Amino acid sequence: MRRLSNKGEHQRNLNDRQRKVLYCIVKEYIENKKPVSSQRVLEVSNINFSSATIRNDMKKLEYLGYIYQPHTSAGRVPTDKGLRFYYEEMVKLSKETEELNLEVDTFRSIPLADPEKVLLLAGNLLARLAEGYVLIERPNPRDLKILRVMLIPVSEDYLIFSILTEFGISKITPIRIHEDLNWEEIERQLNFLLRGRTVEDVLTGKVETLRGSGILKLIESVMNEKLERYIDVGFENLLKDDTLSLEDIKHLLEEIKDHRFLESLIGNDKDVTVKIGKEIGSKKLERFAVFSGRYYKGSSPIGSVHLFTSKITRYDRNHRVFNYVLNRLSEYFTSAARR
Structure with missing residues (x-):
């Protein structure tokens, strides 16, 4: 060899x-x-x-x-x-050559909207133009800064506890209360302590006042709610590709269940990583090509994107489309963080 x-x-x-x-x-x-x-x-x-x-x-x-x-x-x-x-x-x-003139005007002018919708739009755009299967990693809520905490009494026995983080991502849960307290004052104190800190800072005890408190345990239970790590779009494109068998697709679905496999596809720098056939490192995936890269908030990576296609694919177009989507996602999340 x-x-x-x-x-x-x-x-x-x-x-x-x-x-x-x-x-x-x-x-x-x-x-x-x-x-x-x-x-x-x-x-x-x-x-x-x-x-x-x-x-x-x-x-x-x-x-x-x-x-x-x-x-x-x-x-x-x-x-x-x-x-x-x-x-x-x-x-x-x-x-x-000049940048490819893609039919993506809607993505260029996207408003600062729900980040979930932005990620879904990006995934659909990439899957459609590259005719592949796309996985987009959501930003980890624990890495986001807290913008506001809200305590909203809704009855004598319940209040709504809400944490609003960057990009408009919020976590909401009802909690049962057993005594009548000044919730408005408690909310004010929590915002003084938590605003601008990341969820990870709070959960790892970097906010000393909250160590061992019931509020810390409540925040931990809210942030640990199950959230699917990846959005997936375009699976039907693999089914329509006559260079791939159902067995090939089955093997891919088995591999991507392991998040460590997806993480192994990305390089250590900002460049897009492309692996073709045997380069993927799995004999069962030798009929595929995969484009992988990260999107950023400023200079900090906050999520990854993977595009899976047959290795018999339009590399020229896919390379440009993939870079375009990564750049637009980075622009969106960087702008949203500055609001």
Whole structure:
């Protein structure tokens, strides 16, 4: 098996014509999902060389592991390495050309609305344009700053306890009361102590006045209510993809139940991470490609986004759409935090 460190060296061993041949083979296979012959390369490209020259180039590309021949007399099919080459070429092209004119005007002008709706809109947009399955991680309520605490008596025996955090995310619970207290004064004192502190600060005892108090236990019970960590959108896109089997999709659903698997897909920097086929690290997911990245509040990451597609996909468009959605989410949550 060839070492990954040789990847750049192998690419340097390709001349411009061979790079064009490889690019053409991958693009043609992604669009038509059929093995690509040397004759087909000449038909769909502007490469002015003989079919024999192209066949020799294809032999070299096959030797270097970019393409393979599924059976004798068939055309060539890209390997994961060939798909990786295509993706990296797409990234270079996107940096050299103007931003793709996406049909996303509604997302550009989105108001500071319910963050849940914003995440759902982003997920639907990404799933529709990339024709894939999208998982968007919700911001962890424990990492958000408290804006206001409210105690609202609704009867002699009950009051509503509400915590409002950044982005309009609130937690509300009814509590039973056993004595008549000055709830307005208690609310004022709580807001003095808690406003501007994160929920995590409160729960880890950094607000000394509340340590061991009933209020702290109440806040902990409210914030520990079960909340699905991820929004998922676009599952039907996988079912419609004829390059994926039901068994492939079943394996994916099994893997994403483990949040550690999803976290392992993201790199340590701000760049989008793309893993193709075997690069995902699971034999059962070798038919997939996954785009992963984080969205931010200022410089702080507050959630992740994952896009799963067949590895035979439009890498050029998906790369641009994915970056666009991440940037818009970061802009939204950064602006919302400054309100």
